[in-house]
Amino acid sequence: MVGMESDIDDKVSPFTDMINGALFYSALFSKLRGRLETDGAIWTCLNWRSMVSFQKAAFDARLRIASMLVWDKVCIGTGGPAGLRSSYELVALMPMDKFKMVDRGLRDVVTIKWPTTKPTGHPAEKPEALMDFLIEISTRPGDTVLDPFMGSGTVGASALRLGRRYIGMEMDPGWFAYAADRIRGVSQQTVLDPHSLRAWGGGQGVGA
Numbered sequence: 001m002v003g004m005e006s007d008i009d010d011k012v013s014p015f016t017d018m019i020n021g022a023l024f025y026s027a028l029f030s031k032l033r034g035r036l037e038t039d040g041a042i043w044t045c046l047n048w049r050s051m052v053s054f055q056k057a058a059f060d061a062r063l064r065i066a067s068m069l070v071w072d073k074v075c076i077g078t079g080g081p082a083g084l085r086s087s088y089e090l091v092a093l094m095p096m097d098k099f100k101m102v103d104r105g106l107r108d109v110v111t112i113k114w115p116t117t118k119p120t121g122h123p124a125e126k127p128e129a130l131m132d133f134l135i136e137i138s139t140r141p142g143d144t145v146l147d148p149f150m151g152s153g154t155v156g157a158s159a160l161r162l163g164r165r166y167i168g169m170e171m172d173p174g175w176f177a178y179a180a181d182r183i184r185g186v187s188q189q190t191v192l193d194p195h196s197l198r199a200w201g202g203g204q205g206v207g208a
Contacts (some may be wrong), residue, residue, distance in 0.1 A: 018053045025057035028148070029094070033061055035146060041095040043134050045126065048090070058094055067093040067108055071130060074113040091134065102137050120152040122175065131158035139164055153179030157186045 032042055042063070046054050058065050069091040079085035110133055118125040131154050135145060141163040147155040150170035159166040160183060168183070170176040 018050070019056070021050065022053040022056040022060070025054060026060040029057055029061035029063055032146070032148070033063060033096075036096050038096050039098040039100065041093060041099045041138055043138070044092050044094070045124075046090050046092060047086075051090070054092060058092075063094040065092045066095050069093065069134075070109045072109060072111040074111060075115055077116055091130075093138075099138075102140070106137060120178070122152040124149075125152050126154050128154055128158050131155050132162065135159055135162055135164060150179045151175055153182040156183040160186050 029042065036042070044054070055065065071089045071091060073087050073089065076085040076087040110130070112127055112129045112133070114127050114130075135155075135158055139145065142165070144165040144167060145155060145159040147159075147166065147168045150156060150168040152175060153168070156166045156168050156179060166183070168179065170179060
């Protein structure tokens, strides 16, 4: 998980944090863009606070945000006395030139209930149902899903269960081990191409 704020309470403007965040994401998106097939796409989760940073990062990486999915979590989060309590997150779609959605009849709001307490304890965990949805509408069986931030292994579990190949990266050794066990558990129940687990060669990439 990568945040957009520093820990300095008396900074002049938090906008500087957003620009610094955009530099990181721009470098990340550029790397991913270089690995994508011409009909591939990037999905990335964000919230309204990071919208500016993601828009600049996409522009600098020569990518366009073609759609913004609103994920209605149903459950509402905490909130201060001056603000509304959040019950949604955003997921940006950045496609390559030849990318086509599997179903063009889908709307840009999806409702998937998700508790404020994460099942695995990972701070940025997402539900498998959301990953299932994203994978099914933008890939086909046999396609490869690249996940540079494995976390608790949600994307990998969904990808392999849906018959996609998967490459995952994670910097934190503890979460890498957790994700590996979770994904291996799924793969034991699924008929897969043996190359689907080529991520598990012992190396760990960037992630959080």
